[in-house]
Amino acid sequence: MKTIDGLKISEKVLSDVKQEVEELETKPVLAIIYTGENAASEIYVNKKIDAAKLVGIKTELIRLPDTTTEDLIQITDALNKRDEITGYIIQLPMLKGIDGEEILANIAPAKDVDGLSPESLGNLWHGNDCLVSATALAVLECLKYFTRYEDGEYSHEELERGDEFLSKSLKGKNVLIINDTLLVGKPLSAIMLRNGATVTIANENTPARELQKFVGRSKIVITATGKHGLINSHMIHEGQILIDVGINKTALGIGGDIDPKGLENMNIWYTPVPNGVGPITVAMLLKNVLNAYKKKYE
Amino acid sequence: MKTIDGLKISEKVLSDVKQEVEELETKPVLAIIYTGENAASEIYVNKKIDAAKLVGIKTELIRLPDTTTEDLIQITDALNKRDEITGYIIQLPMLKGIDGEEILANIAPAKDVDGLSPESLGNLWHGNDCLVSATALAVLECLKYFTRYEDGEYSHEELERGDEFLSKSLKGKNVLIINDTLLVGKPLSAIMLRNGATVTIANENTPARELQKFVGRSKIVITATGKHGLINSHMIHEGQILIDVGINKTALGIGGDIDPKGLENMNIWYTPVPNGVGPITVAMLLKNVLNAYKKKYE
Numbered sequence: 020m021k022t023i024d025g026l027k028i029s030e031k032v033l034s035d036v037k038q039e040v041e042e043l044e045t046k047p048v049l050a051i052i053y054t055g056e057n058a059a060s061e062i063y064v065n066k067k068i069d070a071a072k073l074v075g076i077k078t079e080l081i082r083l084p085d086t087t088t089e090d091l092i093q094i095t096d097a098l099n100k101r102d103e104i105t106g107y108i109i110q111l112p113m114l115k116g117i118d119g120e121e122i123l124a125n126i127a128p129a130k131d132v133d134g135l136s137p138e139s140l141g142n143l144w145h146g147n148d149c150l151v152s153a154t155a156l157a158v159l160e161c162l163k164y165f166t167r168y169e170d171g172e173y174s175h176e177e178l179e180r181g182d183e184f185l186s187k188s189l190k191g192k193n194v195l196i197i198n199d200t201l202l203v204g205k206p207l208s209a210i211m212l213r214n215g216a217t218v219t220i221a222n223e224n225t226p227a228r229e230l231q232k233f234v235g236r237s238k239i240v241i242t243a244t245g246k247h248g249l250i251n252s253h254m255i256h257e258g259q260i261l262i263d264v265g266i267n268k269t270a271l272g273i274g275g276d277i278d279p280k281g282l283e284n285m286n287i288w289y290t291p292v293p294n295g296v297g298p299i300t301v302a303m304l305l306k307n308v309l310n311a312y313k314k315k316y317e
Numbered sequence: 318m319k320t321i322d323g324l325k326i327s328e329k330v331l332s333d334v335k336q337e338v339e340e341l342e343t344k345p346v347l348a349i350i351y352t353g354e355n356a357a358s359e360i361y362v363n364k365k366i367d368a369a370k371l372v373g374i375k376t377e378l379i380r381l382p383d384t385t386t387e388d389l390i391q392i393t394d395a396l397n398k399r400d401e402i403t404g405y406i407i408q409l410p411m412l413k414g415i416d417g418e419e420i421l422a423n424i425a426p427a428k429d430v431d432g433l434s435p436e437s438l439g440n441l442w443h444g445n446d447c448l449v450s451a452t453a454l455a456v457l458e459c460l461k462y463f464t465r466y467e468d469g470e471y472s473h474e475e476l477e478r479g480d481e482f483l484s485k486s487l488k489g490k491n492v493l494i495i496n497d498t499l500l501v502g503k504p505l506s507a508i509m510l511r512n513g514a515t516v517t518i519a520n521e522n523t524p525a526r527e528l529q530k531f532v533g534r535s536k537i538v539i540t541a542t543g544k545h546g547l548i549n550s551h552m553i554h555e556g557q558i559l560i561d562v563g564i565n566k567t568a569l570g571i572g573g574d575i576d577p578k579g580l581e582n583m584n585i586w587y588t589p590v591p592n593g594v595g596p597i598t599v600a601m602l603l604k605n606v607l608n609a610y611k612k613k614y615e
Contacts, residue, residue: 120443120444120445123443124440124443124445136439137436137439137440137442137443137445138435138436138439139439140438140439140442140443141434141435141436141437141438141439141440141442142422142435142439144435144438144439144442144499144503145418145421145422145435145438145499146418147418147422147435190522191522191523191524191527193527199510201442201443204510205442205507208506208518209503212497212502212518212520215520215522216522217517217518217519217520217522217523217527217531218517218518219515219516219517219518220506220510220515220516220517221515222510222513222515224488224489224513224514224515225489225515226489229489229491229515229534232534233515236527236530
């Protein structure tokens with residue numbers, strides 16, 4: 020089993036972002052709208068703020084323990100207009116009772132650094148240049164990493180070129196995505212398709228027997244279900260690439276959707292949980308902020 | 318083999334639309350932008366105009382044998398503004414040299430009766446109310462038809478309720494879509510997913526051996542590749558639903574992607590070509606125009 024070190028990739032992305040931000044005269048600003056109160060959200064919001072500080076991106080935290088859809092429309096309207104705000108996100112899940120779709124549709128695409136608005140997602144499916152979910156981008160970073168190590172001949176520059184490179188490694192491959200949300204399945208399937216993969220999107224209705232068969236037939240398996248042990252070594256075969264986006268509480272601490280027991284001696288690539296996709300996600304969000312900034316002034 | 322009569326479904330949809338249009342004081346108007354010159358487009362455009370006439374929807378044909386991206390932006394700007402235009406389409410393929418994505422992005426979502434703008438597609442993937450590709454809707458009409466006949470207990474009203482009904486028949490089923498375009502694969506996969514299906518999207522890079530396996534494992538196969546005979550009876554098993562969106566010239570006239578030879582005695586549902594999905598597509602376009610009209614005045 021070859022595991023990837025999410026912390027290392029994350030550090031590399033952050034250090035690249037930091038270097039670019041240092042050269043900017045004015046600094047990008049990321050606003051974070053945090054509705055309600057939720058221990059997990061609190062942790063994620065703080066991680067984002069800490070990482071932003073590390074790379075020199077300013078943050079503005081808008082804490083709304085109690086709010087309404089109407090208020091959030093006004094707040095997002097204001098953020099859309101304020102020139103100094105490079106981009107902003109609304110930490111999910113939003114407070115109960117909020118019409119999330121109405122809010123997401125109100126995010127200006129140029130500031131949509133989580134890529135969650137209908138227009139951003141539509142542009143992604145059209146193959147247009149746009150901001151993309153940081154989680155989806157983190158998965159792609161893992162794939163780039165795998166591919167780099169598999170075929171040692173690729174340089175860092177080639178990997179950076181992104182799609183063109185990914186396409187080489189995805190074309191004609193079976194990719195299974197076990198998640199159909201706005202953060203993972205919906206953007207990732209668009210990207211995989213654009214790169215020539217045959218994409219299967221499974222969800223909670225997929226019968227276990229069918230899921231097992233799809234796992235068996237896929238070169239790349241990406242899972243984000245919140246079910247620890249959904250995938251185990253009996254379903255896996257040599258040569259597969261397993262990307263685990265699940266974050267689950269288990270008796271032994273935080274674990275992913277994949278139970279790594281029995282995978283140790285197999286010739287597979289695997290992203291562990293914790294320290295796999297998670298830290299890269301935060302780094303990709305900040306890269307999105309930098310990209311939104313550069314796009315504005317290009 | 319149980320075939321569906323696309324002409325009959327089309328007539329039913331058109332007669333429903335006609336009845337509703339008759340009750341309107343002012344009539345909906347569909348504008349069609351036809352760029353370049355192309356024998357096939359000429360036929361399709363005429364079919365749409367004839368069907369619109371039949372149901373009482375007015376049409377305005379904008380013929381542009383030679384045009385530029387800049388001109389088309391101005392023309393779509395004008396159509397977006399003109400109050401009497403209910404909706405409009407740009408006949409595909411657009412003239413060579415036109416930046417199609419720029420034009421599609423300029424269509425006002427409320428008038429996008431082909432559902433081809435990034436915003437429309439993004440809304441579809443978000444599960445929001447929006448106009449949807451008529452071809453994708455035609456495929457859904459076929460599925461409703463199949464399901465109605467399989468389970469005789471469903472009334473017309475239940476079928477009309479749409480998603481709720483489709484969801485019953487799609488949840489947990491394997492659906493294969495062999496097409497990744499804006500007209501078919503990209504909207505249909507969103508709809509299938511929303512209804513709980515496990516969706517596989519294949520494309521020209523999918524190896525033949527893999528495609529055969531995916532076909533074998535799917536309850537519903539939707540194909541739109543332009544390759545006559547891509548699917549044949551050896552790949553098919555009892556109980557499958559085959560929806561053929563392909564339109565190909567063959568030695569024996571127009572044929573679909575599926576070679577029906579050998580399917581005759583199998584217990585499958587099958588949409589023939591011609592007279593399957595094709596005529597329903599035109600009817601669904603007009604239903605979209607009616608829906609855009611009703612939405613405006615609701």
